[in-house]
Amino acid sequence: MLSNNMGAIISQGAARVKHTRREEKGDPMLEKAKGAKYVVPLVVVALAACLFGLVFYPMANMEMKNLPFAVLSLDEGAQTPQGEMNVGDTLVENMVSSADAEDAPIAWTVLDSQDELDEALENNEFYGALVVPEGYTAAQVAAQMAAAQADPSAAAPAATDVEAPTLEVIVDYAKSPLVAQQMQTSISSLFEQMGATVDVEVIHQGDATDDASASPMSGMMSQQVAIMPLCMAMMICSILVAVVLLPVRKAAKDKRWHAIGVQAAILVAASLVAALCAWCLVTLVAGMDAPAGPSILFFWMAALCVGLLLTGAFDIAVPLGALVALCLFGLGMATGAMPHEALPAFWQDWVVPWAPQNYIGQGVRSILYMGADAWNVGSGPLAITGIVGACLMAIAGFIPKPKKENAA
Helix, strand or coil: CHHHHHHHHHHHHHHHHHHHHHHHHCCHHHHHHHHHHHHHHHHHHHHHHHHHHHHHHHHHCCCCCCEEEEEEECCCCEEECCEEECHHHHHHHHHHHHCCCCCCCEEEEECCCHHHHHHHHHCCCCCEEEEECCCHHHHHHHHHHHHHHCCCCCCCCCCCCCCCCEEEEEEECCCCHHHHHHHHHHHHHHHHHCCCEEEEEEECCCHHHCCCCCCCCHHHHHHHHHHHHHHHHHHHHHHHHHHHHCCHHHCCHHHHHHHHHHHHHHHHHHHHHHHHHHHHHHHHHCCCCCCHHHHHHHHHHHHHHHHHHHHHHHHHCHHHHHHHHHHHHHCCHHHHCCCHHHCCHHHHHHHCCCCHHHHHHHHHHHHHHHCCCCCCCCHHHHHHHHHHHHHHHHHHCCCCCCHHHHHC
8 A cells, every 4th residue: 555655646746857857848739829929810810911902902003994885877978179078987996996905995896786786885885975966977078168268367366156076975873983983084085085075974874973983993992892791701700601500511311401491481581681682772872772572682692692602611611601701892892883894804704704703793883874674784693603502501411520520
């Protein structure tokens, strides 16, 4: 008995000595933990800086070039002392040839009829159009002849009954409020410098621009006010639902489908709340006259589809969900409000086709400026996004538990 007690005392003493020596030398695991305490915050800050850098990089490097504009000449030409003349056709040729450069601000597309132009503008194919009206050459010739017959000795040009010919410039708010606001003044100034009279017509203006956006950025920011909070809210909701509250892959097989059903129900409710908040932001903060019914229904559908995609990705694997969330936030956020042609080349080719924010922006503009319903140009691609997310959630129901979970 005494020998056993002595052995225990000796063992404890040896352990204390070993522990003391380890503390003196420094425990490698403890040292690593202390080092990580300082490294992890730095890594988080660096990642956050990179993420926000991706978000704002397209905005900081925005460059308006190759904006698609239509040009249509309805001018029949006229007979002059110098022969047959068609100023409209000459003007169109000059406009098209001047836009051949890769970095030209406008890419002109020649159309053949008024019906073709009306259909293209209704489908938002162009940011605007230049129309040379009928009788433009005849009116210009008549104005020149009237000016030549005026009294050259008069202090001011003599007034004539002949009106100067006028070009018609059309800008489309529904395509991009930012481009419409800029082109509304810049194109007019361009033709006035060339000595041409211009009449600017704004189409698809809607009630949203009655307050007259003082800044060219206001139209873009009014959409971003809705898109960014909507996506952020569903990102947080998806993380809570799929990672914290109801991780599907950790549930028993007989309870997985119940967990997926509860996830879907939570997403439906949360997306409705997010839609109501987005509509309030658009109307109260941005000052836009957004119709309640179509706007809320569209925001609801958009938020639900984004939530399904993120939740499905997190259900498959947390790293996959994190990757999808980072791509949506870091890469996709700028596509919702910025014109496609103003984005850097990488965003145009690789981000715009899949980013849900791009289609949310299209839907918001069609509702605000064209009076569209909840199902509009952006709804179809968003529905596909939601279907993909629902499929991912269903696939997660069949994936076996992680080995660590099975071992436990």
